[in-house]
Amino acid sequence: MLPFKLSMDRVELDAWGAPEEIGATTIEGPIKVAGKLLFGTLGTAVFGGLYSATKGKYRVVYAFHDHATLLDGDLAITDETTGKTTVYGPCDSGIITKGTAVARDIRSDHIHKSYLAAMADL
Numbered sequence: 544m545l546p547f548k549l550s551m552d553r554v555e556l557d558a559w560g561a562p563e564e565i566g567a568t569t570i571e572g573p574i575k576v577a578g579k580l581l582f583g584t585l586g587t588a589v590f591g592g593l594y595s596a597t598k599g600k601y602r603v604v605y606a607f608h609d610h611a612t613l614l615d616g617d618l619a620i621t622d623e624t625t626g627k628t629t630v631y632g633p634c635d636s637g638i639i640t641k642g643t644a645v646a647r648d649i650r651s652d653h654i655h656k657s658y659l660a661a662m663a664d665l
Contacts, residue, residue, distance in 0.1 A: 545581055547593070547614060547657040549633055554579055556595055567603035570646065574599035582659070591659035598652050604644045607660040612636040616654030621646040 556577035562569050565576060576596045583590030594611075602623070613631045620637070621628040623644040629637065639645060641664065 545591075547612065549614060553614075553655060554581070554593055556593060562596075562601040562603070565603075566606065567601045570600040570602055572599035572601070573597075574601055574649070588663055589659065589661050591657070593655065593657055595653055595655045596647075596649050598649050600646060600648045602644065602646050605639050605641055607662050608641045609639045609658055609660050610636065611639075611656045611658040614655040614657060616649065616651035618654050619648040619650060621648070 556579045559565055559576045559578055561572070562574055562576055574597050576594070578594040579592045580590055581592035593614075613633055613635050615633060618631045619628050620631065620639075623646060631637065641662075
């Protein structure tokens with residue numbers, strides 16, 4: 544079991560660089576992203592862990608299905624297909640399907656999220 548609670552100490556994350564290092568495009572920054580795989584690997588059908596990013600905006604097309612729960616910070620995600628924006632705070636969760644293009648607006652100094660990703664098509 545991998546619990547992620549608001550009250551727990553955060554695991555130290557690995558620096559991943561700018562959003563471009565994870566296949567995204569910076570809109571407003573600079574932004575630094577970091578993460579830690581805690582379940583599976585990028586080569587397995589299912590993987591997950593923790594992710595963080597600093598304040599700014601970036602665009603990404605999801606290469607996997609993603610379920611995430613925001614642990615810290617304030618974030619707005621706009622689905623570029625529908626134009627709908629959803630604002631997230633601590634404890635809020637969502638699912639983004641593979642192939643969805645989104646704009647992520649990190650409104651606080653940083654965000655932390657836990658996530659579980661699946662590569663298989665549904």
